[in-house]
Amino acid sequence: MKRIVYREWLIEPERYWGLLAILGGVIAIGGLAALYMEHHGHWVTGMSNSVVWGTPHIFAVFLIIAASGALNVASIGTVFNRTVYKPLGRLSGLLAAALLVGGLLVLVLDLGRPERLIVALTTYNFSSIFSWNIFLYTGFLALVIGYLWTMADRKGQPFNRPIGMFAFLWRLALTTGTGSIFGFLVGRQAYDTAILAPMFVVMSFAYGLAVYMLVLIYSCTADGRPIGPLILRRLKNLLALFIAGILYFTLVYHLTKLYGAKYDAFEHFLLLGGGTYTLVFWLGWIVLGSLAPLGILYHPELSKDRDWVSAACGLIIFGGLAAMYVIIIGSQAYPLEMFPGHRVLEFGAAGDVGGRVASYAPSIPELLLGLGGTAVALFITAVGIRVLQFLPESLADRDVDPHIAAKSA
Amino acid sequence: MKQDHDTIDQGRRALLGAAAVGAAATVGFSSTIVSAEGRKTPVTAEHRWGMLIDTSKCADGCTACVDACELENGLNLQERPHGLSQQKWDDQRSTWIRKVRLQDNLSGQITQLPLMCQHCEKPPCVDVCPTGASFKRADGIVMVDRHICIGCRYCMMACPYKARSFIHEPVEHKFTRAPRGKGCVESCNLCAHRLDHGENNTACAEACAQTGHQAITFGDLNHANGKLRQALKATKNRQIREDLKLNTGVRYAGL
Numbered sequence: 001m002k003r004i005v006y007r008e009w010l011i012e013p014e015r016y017w018g019l020l021a022i023l024g025g026v027i028a029i030g031g032l033a034a035l036y037m038e039h040h041g042h043w044v045t046g047m048s049n050s051v052v053w054g055t056p057h058i059f060a061v062f063l064i065i066a067a068s069g070a071l072n073v074a075s076i077g078t079v080f081n082r083t084v085y086k087p088l089g090r091l092s093g094l095l096a097a098a099l100l101v102g103g104l105l106v107l108v109l110d111l112g113r114p115e116r117l118i119v120a121l122t123t124y125n126f127s128s129i130f131s132w133n134i135f136l137y138t139g140f141l142a143l144v145i146g147y148l149w150t151m152a153d154r155k156g157q158p159f160n161r162p163i164g165m166f167a168f169l170w171r172l173a174l175t176t177g178t179g180s181i182f183g184f185l186v187g188r189q190a191y192d193t194a195i196l197a198p199m200f201v202v203m204s205f206a207y208g209l210a211v212y213m214l215v216l217i218y219s220c221t222a223d224g225r226p227i228g229p230l231i232l233r234r235l236k237n238l239l240a241l242f243i244a245g246i247l248y249f250t251l252v253y254h255l256t257k258l259y260g261a262k263y264d265a266f267e268h269f270l271l272l273g274g275g276t277y278t279l280v281f282w283l284g285w286i287v288l289g290s291l292a293p294l295g296i297l298y299h300p301e302l303s304k305d306r307d308w309v310s311a312a313c314g315l316i317i318f319g320g321l322a323a324m325y326v327i328i329i330g331s332q333a334y335p336l337e338m339f340p341g342h343r344v345l346e347f348g349a350a351g352d353v354g355g356r357v358a359s360y361a362p363s364i365p366e367l368l369l370g371l372g373g374t375a376v377a378l379f380i381t382a383v384g385i386r387v388l389q390f391l392p393e394s395l396a397d398r399d400v401d402p403h404i405a406a407k408s409a
Numbered sequence: 410m411k412q413d414h415d416t417i418d419q420g421r422r423a424l425l426g427a428a429a430v431g432a433a434a435t436v437g438f439s440s441t442i443v444s445a446e447g448r449k450t451p452v453t454a455e456h457r458w459g460m461l462i463d464t465s466k467c468a469d470g471c472t473a474c475v476d477a478c479e480l481e482n483g484l485n486l487q488e489r490p491h492g493l494s495q496q497k498w499d500d501q502r503s504t505w506i507r508k509v510r511l512q513d514n515l516s517g518q519i520t521q522l523p524l525m526c527q528h529c530e531k532p533p534c535v536d537v538c539p540t541g542a543s544f545k546r547a548d549g550i551v552m553v554d555r556h557i558c559i560g561c562r563y564c565m566m567a568c569p570y571k572a573r574s575f576i577h578e579p580v581e582h583k584f585t586r587a588p589r590g591k592g593c594v595e596s597c598n599l600c601a602h603r604l605d606h607g608e609n610n611t612a613c614a615e616a617c618a619q620t621g622h623q624a625i626t627f628g629d630l631n632h633a634n635g636k637l638r639q640a641l642k643a644t645k646n647r648q649i650r651e652d653l654k655l656n657t658g659v660r661y662a663g664l
Contacts, residue, residue: 041591043490043577048500052562052575112560112575112592119557123540130539130563186653187533187569336571338524338649339664341514347524348475348507351499354571358500 004087004399006389009382010223016386023379030372033365034109042112045366050358051332056110058324059370062207063103063377064137065178065200066320068171069208071096071144073235074151075171078164084234084400087392088216093148094384095212095377096171097141102377104137106370129180136174143167152389175204182327189266190331195256199249203320206242210316213239215378217310219385220395228397229304230404236309240297243290243316246323250285262340269334269357270326277330280322289319333358447605457549458599459528459630459658460614461640466624467521469510474523474625477616478506481600482587490578503574503589505597506613520664523613523625525597526551526572527649528658534564534573543594549630549658552598560592569650572596599627599658630658 009016037044047054074092077085108114124131147167150156179200185191213235220227254271257263270277293312302308335344335355344355353359385391397404479485482505489498506525512518532551534543542558545551553564565573573596576589583589586602600611614627628637644662648655 038592040490041578042575043493043498043501047575047577048497049504049565049571049574050500052565112562112594113558114560116557116559119540120559120561123557125535125538125541127536128539128563130537130561134539181563184537185533185567187567187650332566336569338570339511342511342520343514344509345512345519346508346510348504348509349499351496352504352507353500354507354509 005393006087006090006391007393008387008389009219009385009391015222016382019382020379023375023382026375027372027379030369030375033368033372034114037365037369038109038114044363046361046363047366048353048358048360050353051329051360053328053332054110054360055362055366056106056369056373057328058321059373060103060107060110061178061328062320062324063099063106063373065175065204066207066211067096067099067103068140068175069204069206070099070212071147071167071171072205072208073212074147075164075168076238078161079168083402084231087395087400088231089151090148090390091216091219091385092212093144093151094390095215095381096208097144097148098377098380098384099208099211100137100141100144101380102373102375105376106373109369110366129177129184133174133177133181136170136177140167140170140174143170171204172201175201178204182331187336188331188334189263189337190270190327190334193253193256195249195253196327199246199253202242202245202249203323206239206246206316207320209235209239209242210313210320214310214313214317215381217306217313219391221306225391226394226396227306228395228400230397230401231395232304232306232309236297236303236312239313239316240294243294243297247286247290247294262337265337266334270330274330274334274357277326277333281326281330284322285319285326288315289322290316293319329360333360447602447607452547454547455631457630457658458604459549459628459637459660460599460611461626461637461644461646461660461662462522463624463626463644464520464522464661464663466622467523468620468622468624469519469521471620471622472508473616473620473622474613475506475508477612478525478597481612483582483584483589486582488578488581501575501577503576503595505572505574505595522661522664524570524572524649525613525659526568526599527570527655528597528599530656530658532655533567533569533653537563537567539563546601548604550599550601550604551596552601553594553596555588555590555593555595558593560594562594564594568596569653569655 045054071092073085074089076082077089108117111117120134124134126132143163144167147163150160150163176197179197182191183194183196217227254267258267270281272278274281293315296302296308296312299308334357335353347354392399399405484503484505487502489495489502493501506523509522509524511520511522513520528549528551530549532543532545535545535551538544539561540557540559542554543551543564544554560575562575565575573594575594576591579591580589589595603611609627611627614625617623617625626637626640629635630637632638641660646660646662647664648657648660649664
C-alpha cells in the first residue's frame, strides 16, 4: 500500500472564492437576523411562552449532534483500527469541530441575553445538564484539535490512539448529554424518558456520517480526486446501518410511550392527529428521511452511484431536521397535562395556550440564523481543506486498502 | 474684562451651588431609599411560604387575583409591540398568574382556579438552570436572579405548570420592586418584596379576600399553628402533578 498523501483542496481560485463569497453572504445574513432578533426581542420570532425553543434550536441541536457523529469516521480508523478509514480521519476531525462551532453559535445567538455568555461560562449549576454540556462542548473542541495534531504531526503520532479513544468516549458522552437535555424533562409528556439519550447517539452517527459523506464526495469530485467503490460501499453500508438504528430507537421510543397509559393522548397526537407534526413525523422523518435513503443505500445498482448516494445523504439530513422539528417543536406544542380527567376550558387570556395544542410558525429570521450557523460550519471546512492538508490525494481502492494494493502489486 | 470675569464667576458659582444642592438632595433621597429598603438580614428557612387555594370559593368570572398581580408587579404596563396580533401577544406577554377553568370529563362539573408558580420544594426549573439564575430562597420562594439569567428558557421547558414567562419585547416601564428586562425569564415570586418589607400577604391573596371570596390562604407552611397549616388541616387538598413528587408550596382544595 502506498503512503497516504494529503493535499490542499486544489479547485480553481474563482470557484473557491465564489464558494466562500456565497457562504460569507449566508453568514452575514444570519448574523443580521440574529442582530434583528436581539434588538427587537423574541416577539419577532414564532416563539412564545408555549413553544419556547424554535427553529434555531432545530439547527443548533442538529449541528451539534452531527458534529460528534462526523468524528466517528476518524474513530473507526483510530479506535477500531480499520486501515481503510485512516485516510478519512483528518477531514472527519475538521468537520466535527466546524459543525460544533456552527451549532454553538446558533445556540448562543438565540439566547435572550447573548451578551451574558460570559455568565454561562463562569457561573455554573452542576445539577443542570446544560452546565455539563458547556464542558462537554468546549472539551470536545479541544480534544478534536489535539486529535488532528496527532494525525497530522509525526511528533503527535504516538498519542494518536489514546487521544482518539478518549475523543470517542467524549463524543459518546456529548451526545448522551444532548439527548439528556430533553430526556430529563420530567414535566413534559414527550420527554421524560432515558431512551432519548441513546437515540441521540445513534442519530448523531447517522447525521454526522451523512454530512461527512456529502462533504467528502463534493470536495473530492470538485478537484478530481478518485473515490474508490470500496470506500463508498463501506461508508454507505455504515450509513444504512445507522439509519436502521434510528428506526429501531424510534420504534422503541413510541412503543414505550404507548405502553404507558398516561401517554396515550400524546402518542395519538404525534402519530395520528397532530396535523403538521404528524405529517413531518411520517413523511419527513420516517419515509423521506429514513426509508427512502435506506432503499437507495441497499439498492444493488443505485447504491453504487455516487449521485444516488449523495441524494440519500441529503435525504437523511432532511430527515434529521424533520426529526428535530418533531422532537423539539412538536413536543412543546403538545399541551402540558396538568389536570387528568379534566378538559381545560379556559387558560388565562384567549391566546394564552394551555390545555390545547400551541401554534408555532417559524419566522424568517430564525431560519436565517439556523442557515447562518450551517454556513459557518461549511466555511470553516472549506477554508480548512483549502489551506491545510486535510484531504487525501486519492481514495482509490488500491491506495487505501492494503489487500487490494498487495494484489495489484 | 474684569466685569466679564465676574459674570462668568457668578455663573460658575450658581452652577456649583445648584450642583451642591442637587448632590445634597440626591444624598437625602438615596438615604430615604436606603431607609425604605426592606430586609437587612439573610432569608432563613424559618418560614416556608405557601398557599392553599380553595377552588370551591373561586368565583366564575372573577379575575381579582390576576388583576392585583398585574398591578403589583407592573405587568399591566406591558405594551403589545406594534404589528403583533392579539392572539400571539396573549401567548408572549408575561403572565405570572392565570385563571384556569376546567370541566370534569365524567361529571361535567366546572372548576375554577388561579394557577401560578407552585414554589416546589424540589423545583425542576432550578435543577436545569445552567447559571443558577433560577433559584429557591431559604424561605421556599422560587424566583429568577435577573442579573445572571441568560435567557436560555430551559427552565420554561422544565416547568410542569407553564408558570414561567419569557420577556419577548423591550420593557419601557417597570417598578423598582419588580424589575424586568427583555430577554429574561420571570414568574410569580409570592410578592417577595412585600414579605421582605415585613408584610405577610401576597397581592393576589389580598385581592381575593377583598372581594369576599377568600379562596386564597397565604401563610407559613412551617408554622404549625398558623392560618395556612390550620386551613390545610381542615380541608382535603392536593398538589397539581402530585405524581412528580415536587412537594409544591401551593396546594389546591376541591380539585
